[in-house]
Amino acid sequence: MPELPEVETIRRDLEPRVVGRTITAFRVAEDSGKPVPVVKRMDEASFREAVSGASIRFLERRGKYLVFGLDSGLSLVVHLRMTGALLYRRPTDPPDRYLRAVFRLDDGHELRFADLRKFGGLWLVESFDEVTSALGPEPLGEGFSRELLEAALKDRKAPVKSIILDQRRIAGIGNIYADEALFEAGIDPRRPGGDLSVEAMLKLFGAIGKVLLAGVESRGASFRDYLDADGNTGNMQMYVRVFRRTGKPCYNCGTLIERVKVGGRSTHFCPSCQR
DNA sequence: CGTTACCTGAAA
DNA sequence: TTTCAGGTAACG
Numbered sequence: 389m390p391e392l393p394e395v396e397t398i399r400r401d402l403e404p405r406v407v408g409r410t411i412t413a414f415r416v417a418e419d420s421g422k423p424v425p426v427v428k429r430m431d432e433a434s435f436r437e438a439v440s441g442a443s444i445r446f447l448e449r450r451g452k453y454l455v456f457g458l459d460s461g462l463s464l465v466v467h468l469r470m471t472g473a474l475l476y477r478r479p480t481d482p483p484d485r486y487l488r489a490v491f492r493l494d495d496g497h498e499l500r501f502a503d504l505r506k507f508g509g510l511w512l513v514e515s516f517d518e519v520t521s522a523l524g525p526e527p528l529g530e531g532f533s534r535e536l537l538e539a540a541l542k543d544r545k546a547p548v549k550s551i552i553l554d555q556r557r558i559a560g561i562g563n564i565y566a567d568e569a570l571f572e573a574g575i576d577p578r579r580p581g582g583d584l585s586v587e588a589m590l591k592l593f594g595a596i597g598k599v600l601l602a603g604v605e606s607r608g609a610s611f612r613d614y615l616d617a618d619g620n621t622g623n624m625q626m627y628v629r630v631f632r633r634t635g636k637p638c639y640n641c642g643t644l645i646e647r648v649k650v651g652g653r654s655t656h657f658c659p660s661c662q663r
Numbered sequence: 664c665g666t667t668a669c670c671t672g673a674a675a
Numbered sequence: 676t677t678t679c680a681g682g683t684a685a686c687g
Contacts, residue, residue, distance in 0.1 A: 391681055471671085505672090507683080562682070609681070631681095651665070654679080
């Protein structure tokens with residue numbers, strides 16, 4: 389569910405609360421008697437052993453991943469996939485549905501990992517790039533440029549939307565912000581990347597930054613499941629221009645927003661404004 | 664490259 | 676009953 393703005397919102401909220409804290413315990417929830425396979429690439433007992441007693445030195449984001457840097461030198465990496473949430477709670481707070489794992493902290497709080505669809509995961513690795521090495525540059529960082537976007541699109545026949553969704557090209561764009569950026573840039577999501585003019589690519593470059601920043605400022609988009617670290621919804625769903633607005637009039641021209649499949653993903657666009 | 668699988672629940 | 680879902684890995 390969460391894309392770059394949603395994950396960044398969680399990171400910003402959690403950072404001042406967890407940096408300097410020590411993880412005192414870890415447990416995996418049981419689902420009809422069986423532990424949920426939320427810990428990746430490592431058995432659960434080793435994971436519990438290694439995180440227990442570790443202090444959190446920093447909390448960073450890479451694409452849609454959260455990275456907790458531990459004083460042991462290890463990195464705890466979290467991906468929320470479609471329906472994951474990382475909730476900052478007290479043990480006495482009401483239970484959260486779909487709880488998969490809990491980290492207890494030395495100040496009495498706990499971090500609860502809840503995930504309806506069980507796609508999310510936790511990794512404990514020597515270096516976080518063991519998990520994130522295939523990711524492209526951060527679209528809001530120094531490493532992303534107009535030239536880099538042009539290189540990603542040049543000579544490609546894949547739809548431009550599929551290219552900007554490819555995490556190996558740019559890290560952090562998901563279905564909401566891809567549709568919103570393409571609307572902002574006035575580009576039909578189905579157009580082959582290689583067909584875009586230099587001008588269109590420049591527009592898209594600006595639009596990606598604009599919609600991601602708007603998402604962060606709005607604390608993310610809650611269309612269905614997304615909740616921040618306090619269990620609250622974001623606000624970006626109130627400001628989207630095309631995403632899930634199928635059959636509603638375009639705010640620019642009044643033409644009805646259409647939905648098509650692009651690269652297997654639902655895609656929303658204005659057939660008149662986007663060419 | 665596009666399609667399918669992973670999993671659960673809400674909406675059509 | 677069927678379709679759809681803020682993602683990605685593994686297919687062919």
